Amino acid sequence: MNKNELEKLFYELVEIQSDTGTELEKDVEAFIYNWLSNLEYFKDNKELFGKYQLSDDPLERAVVWGLRKGEGPETVILLHHHDVVDSFDYGRIKEFAYDPEKLAGKIAEADLNQEARQDLDSGEWIFGRGTADMKAAGAIHMLLLKDYTELEDFKGNLLFLSVPDEESLSQGAREGASLLNQLKDDHGLEYLMCIDGEPHERDEKGRGVFYEGSVGKTMVVVYVRGRKTHLGHIFQGLNPSHILSEIVTLTDMNPLFSDVVEGEVSPPPSWSFMRDTKEQYDASIPESAGGYFSVLTLTQTPKDILENAKKLSTQAFDSVIKRINEHYSRFRIMGHQPIENLPWSTNVMYFSEAFQQALDDSGEEFLKAYEEKIEVIKKDIAEGKTNIPDSTLDLISLTIDFMVDKNPKVVIAFSPPYYPHIANLDFKDLPDKAKHLGLHLIQYAKEELGQCYAKKHYFMGISDLSYVALNDSEAVVPYIEKNMPHWGRTYSIPFKDLEAISVPIVNIGPWGKDYHKFTERVLREDLLENTPKLTRYAIDYLLSS
Secondary structure (H helix, E strand, O other): OOHHHHHHHHHHHHHOOOEOOOOOHHHHHHHHHHHHHOOHHHHHOHHHEEEEEOOOOOOOOEEEEEEEOOEEEEEEEEEEEOOEOOOHHHHHHHHHOOOHHHHHHHHOOOOOOHHHHHHHHHOOEEEOOOHHHHHHHHHHHHHHHHHHHOOOOOEEEEEEEEEOOOOOOOHHHHHHHHHHHHHHHHHOOEEEEEEEOOOEOOOOOOOEEEEOEEOEEEEEEEEEEOEOOEHHHHHHOEOHHHHHHHHHHHHOOOHHHOOEEOOEEOOOOOEEEEEEOOOOOOOEOOOEEEEEEEEEEOOOOHHHHHHHHHHHHHHHHHHHHHHHHHHHHHHHHHOOOOOOOOOOOOOEEEHHHHHHHHHHHHHHHHHHHHHHHHHHHHHHHHOOOOOHHHHHHHHHHHHHHOOOOOOOEEEEEEEEEEEOOEEHHHOOOOOHHHHHHHHHHHHHHHHHHOOOEEEEOOEOOOOHHHHOOOOOHHHOHHHHHHHOOOEOOOEOOOHHHHHHHOOOEEEOOOEEEOOOOOOOEEEHHHHHHHHHHHHHHHHHHHHOO
């Protein structure tokens, strides 16, 4: 690989602002597509590259793909995303965020921590938005594809995928799964491995890391409907904020939601949002409250998460009822009144149960109102008036409105995005080449590059690798589909395509630091030397006889 050509291409990619969830993503898609169209191989084989348009996407984004066909069905996939997070965190030097050479001078005047300052002064790191996450991998994969198209004899196939929207809802990778399945059938491909290029962080021993899996993410939404009352008659109502805060207490940072696999542990969840639904002040308690938290998974399924969330929510509801009955008893005694219990009882439901109850109670009237609400939400999301998790709470609220039972209740649901966890150790009958690739990469890095690497089962940063296979589908599919209010309307995952692809994975990316921060940077040596060689070695090893 020509290092000068790689460096030039890398800077060209970084220069193209491609903020996630905006039309700017199409600019980098056009660049990559045009770059592919100018390769001699694709000039002669126009049917082997293209743009795969995302469905129902108001931004009209696309997956850009190219297939180097060789001899036989065995195929390696190169995957990366071309969107980046925005550059608002750069403040007054925002205009230089996409120009690493000019940014270096400007960022030197900023208040940097010691590590960032040392890296800047060393000249060994390239700073800028998207340098690590992940224009570096984009440039490497593009030139690797070019190199393989120039080989006269090539055994196997190399499939290049550049996807949008990874930093948001991963629509590119989700729909890319359908593209992969389609190309598999159209060209008789047998997928051996999907190689992603997300940047890695050095481990506690200072070693580089290859990941043979990717952590999953499930967003849990909790909605509480209480009983509204005037503050002067407080025991006639039930404050949903009281119940929600108790649920938060029992779930936040609770290791019950953590998984352990061979010494690797997923961090416990923390709530990212919680509040009541009052729009303005009045002398009453709120009618409802809600919030959401994300569970990072290595082994837990949506079925497991629902059961744990319901168990803890039930405990919380029980605890609140016991507490307020104790308060009420003391209050009655103070007024010389006989002790009696309040009428509340614990009621915790899954969204699937609430939806079915609303359907039983209100039928077509409910379904019509639900679909009308979905259309309003779509418009509001497009205009930036709401977001997916908040609108999930709105859909739960509407569902409860159509239930006959108006007693206080807790409803547990899921919100997009959902990322299934994936790891090669979960595959049955994993081919030997896939099984031993990590060890061969470690040996190659040490002997040929003088670099120390280790392999881990899970990339903890969440990645598009979640959408190239699906295990434990019976504990995933029905629980996601029935308990995600947005499912099939604004969000979906082609689960059948994921199962059909079912390809092992590895992440081979450069060393990067401070992703999503204004000090984001990538190691120059990894960009130009180590990562291209490691990725090429992996391809050659996998496609060798």
